Amino acid sequence: MDSARGSTIDAGRIIKVNHAGEHGATNIYAGQIAMARLRAPSLLPELAEFKAHEERHRAIFAKELKRRGLPRCRSYWLCALGGYVLGLLTGLMGAQSIASATVAVERVVLRHLRQQLLEIGNADPDATVAISAILSEEQQHHDQSAKHIRHTGVIDRLIGSGISAATEAVIWLGMRL
Template sequence: MAVNHGLGDRIIKVNHAGEHGAISIYTGQIMMARLTAPGLVSELIEFRSHETRHRTLFGAELARRGRPRCRSYWLCGAGGFVLGAMTGLLGANAIAATTVAVEGVVLRHLESQLSALRGNDPGATSAISAIVAEERQHHDDSARRIGAGTFWPKVLTPIVSGATEAVIWLGMRL
């Protein structure tokens, strides 16, 4: 019996584009953090290297399936860079708050994707499962960096979370 990979294909395409966006967020943050939060630069470089590996993983899965990348790929890259540069200018708490907000949404989507695909699309399930631990690390390490009662998380969390949800929603429909 043939398996319909339609949902898995869409999810892998959106995740690939999302990883491109994450690389761009970290690139913008690294550029600005050199001025505003130099103590975070090495961690941001490490996180970006994880996201680069994730993008490569999803890109390989797309190639294996003979599928093109998502039409939102360049939007994710441009939007991610702008978000990263802007929040990087705001300093360490804004950088950490942005990572927590983005990764919180991403982790919820990854868990939902795994539930929807488990038993139906082993290739997609394997690719998604391979990145969850590092995405959790980014979230948790950044959450520990946020100072109690700080301003930026209160402002950025709803904006960044909403924008991340919107990009995922759009990507699933392109």
């Protein structure tokens, strides 16, 4: 029991949602790569690197799910579809939107990962190891992408806010499915 919140920490649920989220992130980058070939070819090596990181993150959580005998989260395919559409749309809009989308998603993801580590604490060392294993690369994605943002106009801020809100909503939904 987590006395601060009055609820039981479900590390298995957290791992399931993180696995689905990494699947979504893999698909965001797949969509962005498809469009960046036309709109932002200079970002292709970075996007390919980020996608490879996300595939490795997904594998870390998949291994942990298998070890626990848990199925994927019900939001797994929702994350894939939503991620791919987001990747295509932001990729179509160009380098600035690609970078803004990554910053918006990673800002939310980093906050959730850090909160998860605090909530889990020493209660589930395997979950802590899995979450900790991806934190630095997620921070790298955020920081490298932030360097590509040259200006933030009203539209950019609205897009970033919308993407952050959608990311929060998918995480919330995944925790409840």
